[in-house]
Amino acid sequence: AQTVTQSQPEMSVQEAETVTLSCTYDTSESNYYLFWYKQPPSRQMILVIRQEAYKQQNATENRFSVNFQKAAKSFSLKISDSQLGDTAMYFCAFGHSNSGYALNFGKGTSLLVTP
Amino acid sequence: SAVISQKPSRDICQRGTSLTIQCQVDSQVTMMFWYRQQPGQSLTLIATANQGSEATYESGFVIDKFPISRPNLTFSTLTVSNMSPEDSSIYLCSVSTGDTQYFGPGTRLTVL
DSSP: OOEEEOOOSEEEEETTOOEEEOOEEEOOOSSEEEEEEEEOTTOOOEEEEEEETTOOSOOEETTEEEEEETTTTEEEEEEOSOOGGGOEEEEEEEEEGGGTTOEEEOOOEEEEEEO | OOOEEEEOSEEEEOTTOOEEEEEEESSOOSEEEEEEEOTTOOEEEEEEEETTSOOEEOTTOOTTTSOEEEEETTEEEEEEOSOOGGGOEEEEEEEEETTEEEEOOOEEEEEO
C-alpha cells in the first residue's frame, strides 16, 4: 500500500518570503506520479505542480518548485515570493498507473501567508 | 485539463434520507473518481467509476451505502444512502486526463 506523510500540520510565512512544505511517501511501485494540490477556503482542489517519478529534473511552475529525492522518497514543495493568495491547505498526493492514477493524499499542511 | 461541475454545491439533509450528487465533465473521460473529505481531514477515495462497468470501491466503502452510476463518458452520480451525521463531509468528483486528476468544486453535505 502507498502512504503519503506530511509532517507539518501548519506553517506560516511572511509575504515575499520563501517557504518549503515537506512530503514523504512509501511505495513499491516504479512508475508513479507525485502531485501538490492547493485547497483554499473555497474548497476547490487546484493542481499546483506534478512530477513524474522517472524524471530526474525537478518540476517548476512559476513560483512553485519541487525537490524530488527519489531514493529518499521525498517530495517537498518550495513556494518563492509568497503571496497572500497562497494561503490554503496544501496536499501532497501519489498516483500510479495500476490504479488509474487514483490518488493517495497526505493529511495536508495549512499554510498562512501574513502581510 | 477538464472543467467539472457538481450539483448540488451544498445540502442539509435529515438522517435516514438519501442524496444523489451529480458530476458533469466538459469532455469525454474514461475514469472518474469520487472522494470524501471529512471535516478538517484529507481526501479519501470512495470509488473509481469507469463507463460501462461496475464501480470499484475502496476498503471501507460499500455499494449499498454509496451506489454510483456512470451512464456515459461525461457524467456520473454518487448517492449517499440512509444518511447519518457521520456522513457529513465534502464529496468531490474528479477525472483523470492522462496521469493527472482534476477536481470538481465539491458538494458540502450536512446531515442533521
